[in-house]
Amino acid sequence: MKAVILAGGLGTRIAEESDTKPKPMVEIGGRPLLWHIMKIYAHHGINDFVICLGYKGYVIKEFFFNYYRHMSDMRIDLSTGDHQILNSHAEDWRITLVDTGADTLTGGRLKRAAKYLDDETFCLTYGDGLSDADIGAELAFHRRHGKLATVLAVQPPGRFGVLNLDADHHVTSFEEKPSDEIGWINGGFFILEPKAIDYIADDLTSWERAPLMNIARDGQLAAHQHTGFWQPCDTLRDKRELEDLWNSGKAPWRVWD
Numbered sequence: 300m301k302a303v304i305l306a307g308g309l310g311t312r313i314a315e316e317s318d319t320k321p322k323p324m325v326e327i328g329g330r331p332l333l334w335h336i337m338k339i340y341a342h343h344g345i346n347d348f349v350i351c352l353g354y355k356g357y358v359i360k361e362f363f364f365n366y367y368r369h370m371s372d373m374r375i376d377l378s379t380g381d382h383q384i385l386n387s388h389a390e391d392w393r394i395t396l397v398d399t400g401a402d403t404l405t406g407g408r409l410k411r412a413a414k415y416l417d418d419e420t421f422c423l424t425y426g427d428g429l430s431d432a433d434i435g436a437e438l439a440f441h442r443r444h445g446k447l448a449t450v451l452a453v454q455p456p457g458r459f460g461v462l463n464l465d466a467d468h469h470v471t472s473f474e475e476k477p478s479d480e481i482g483w484i485n486g487g488f489f490i491l492e493p494k495a496i497d498y499i500a501d502d503l504t505s506w507e508r509a510p511l512m513n514i515a516r517d518g519q520l521a522a523h524q525h526t527g528f529w530q531p532c533d534t535l536r537d538k539r540e541l542e543d544l545w546n547s548g549k550a551p552w553r554v555w556d
């Protein structure tokens with residue numbers, strides 16, 4: 300089974316980092332977000348990846364082309380250029396890197412990558428969201444309902460504390476960052492049948508608009524509700540929060556340990 304990862308966007312809300320690299324290459328704990336996402340999938344037995352490139356896609360190509368060297372101890376003789384790998388930490392992954400255009404939208408990126416998906420059920424997610432979602436349980440749910448698409452439904456982390464007031468304007472309670480303040484949202488980590496791609500018109504199609512809306516209209520979209528950890532990395536604040544979790548040794552998405 301393959302996992303498609305959308306990794307071509309600009310990441311304008313975290314421009315301090317994405318000026319020099321694609322947002323999925325922003326590092327948490329010294330490893331790109333993209334690596335963390337792939338480790339999540341690999342933990343659930345999915346090791347075949349199709350990565351949709353766009354903005355500064357060459358940075359992602361370079362990372363994986365030299366992954367063996369990035370992740371291993373080396374000895375280099377500068378006088379001769381000879382080098383020796385002392386140990387290897389390479390992953391058992393197969394990766395297809397697809398140039399999907401600098402200005403292509405999310406749906407168009409998926410459509411361009413379709414020829415590499417072998418006409419079988421596949422996963423799809425964004426290159427900037429981390430979760431401890433049980434992909435295996437979601438896949439079982441997808442197979443049970445038999446529809447074209449499953450989306451991971453999540454409750455976003457609250458940004459602000461909420462004051463509960465009585466009729467006299469007294470604060471009766473204070474809730475620190477409630478997670479259910481806007482209900483369920485699209486958390487990525489889709490599972491799709493190949494025919495879902497037929498809903499995408501062209502490069503200028505956003506997956507989150509007409510395709511998903513029309514799949515839902517046709518009764519072909521189901522939601523797998525996830526009440527555990529989920530967080531995107533949209534801003535520097537998000538990055539710092541994720542870094543703090545990683546450095547604490549309690550990162551919820553680190554399911555592979």
